[in-house]
Amino acid sequence: MGNIVFDDSRAAGFVSAEEMDNMKATVLCAKDVLMNKTGAGNDFLGWIDLPVNYDKKEFQEIKAAAEKIQIDSDVLLVVGIGGSYLGARAAIEFLSHSFYNVLPKGKRKTPEIYFVGNSISSKYIQDLKDVLEGKDFSVNIISKSGTTTEPAIAFRVFKDLLIEKYGREEANKRIYATTDKAKGALKNLADQEGYQTFVVPDDVGGRFSVLTAVGLLPIAVSGADIDKLMEGAAAAREEAVNAPYESNGALRYAAVRNILLRKGKTVEIVANYEPSLHYVSEWWKQLFGESEGKDQRGIFPAAVDLTTDLHSMGQFIQDGSRIMFETVLNVEESPAEILLKEEEVDTDGMNYLAGKSVDFVNKSAMNGTILAHSDGDVPNLMVNIPDQDEFSLGQLFYFFEYACGVSGYILGVNPFNQPGVESYKKNMFALLGKPGFEKEREELLKRL
């Protein structure tokens, strides 16, 4: 089990060793603010110690619930949005078979897993109902507030479907609610109906909650090893909290991205070369976007899947406005080896690759791209991920969370709130005619 390694050496042409040294005092100060809990948003720092100080009893209950779902369900529906969605999806897609849900029975021993409540699409909901026909299913509704529109709507639909199929009593045994420990609409409903509940701790915000029941229950249902995930996170915590600046990946990442921002690099593109990292990038986008994008500041977090997007976005990255830097997620050891064969007639001109592995081609594309983008004035950072497994992913989650907390404090914002997301909700509630929004509704209708 190796450690993930942050490598800023390829950005040397853009950020000098001296600049990194000069940033040290600022970074250590931001780290102190985080660790001493003296900064803005300091009531949301429960994630810092989670990997070494989590509720062991609940952890066992998560495993037991996951086993029950594995036994009595062909399908698990995971209902949630934002931080109550992306971590679980990121982990399941990174750790599972690329075609997990459509593997024939026998090849996959755990339930199909579908995510819903992350949009307001009628078609998506309808199509998912079709998938459930004739299948036993359970629902994990995840919402810290318990009042978010998207998951609440989807939950209504699938709760009804469960009741229709199993009757109320059995349906209630197939609903698992992950929410606030004491308050909120979902907690009240869960208590009333007797759903098994899991806790989103008060001091852990949604986008930092993947290592709580929010992420752990769905991840455990997929068959992934949640102990290893926590162990990985604990290893990353050890480095982040204790390693000196010079060899502390999370601190150096926080430093270098703030230096680059001050040089006008206002966009960070996370680039992966494995499709199964797509949702890790989506999770990362929420983590940094909601944490840093406020007070008219921040780096815009973007993501590309490569080599796919080299054939679409590649042109812009190489040659468009020079506003970006790139952070490459590099899975060092592919879990699969496919060797290319020689063909009798070399029609496509690929025979020169005979005997080479597909991963060698992928890595060559990656290394070539890093050099090309650097030559095109796009500073490149790298996160090397030794294996595509739970231990590495736990490290990766924690590495980014810690770097995000430090980076947000360097930027001078509160990294742990998200006041901006309320504006669209207010308008949507007014247009929907929600009681209490009458005045706003009148104003808005005039503008439409």
Ligand SMILES: O=P(O)(O)OC[C@H]1O[C@H](O)[C@H](O)[C@@H](O)[C@@H]1O
């Ligand atoms: O878990 P919930 O309360 O349903 O919230 C789900 C998500 O929606 C909100 O609008 C926030 O922007 C996110 O930070 C949050 O993760």
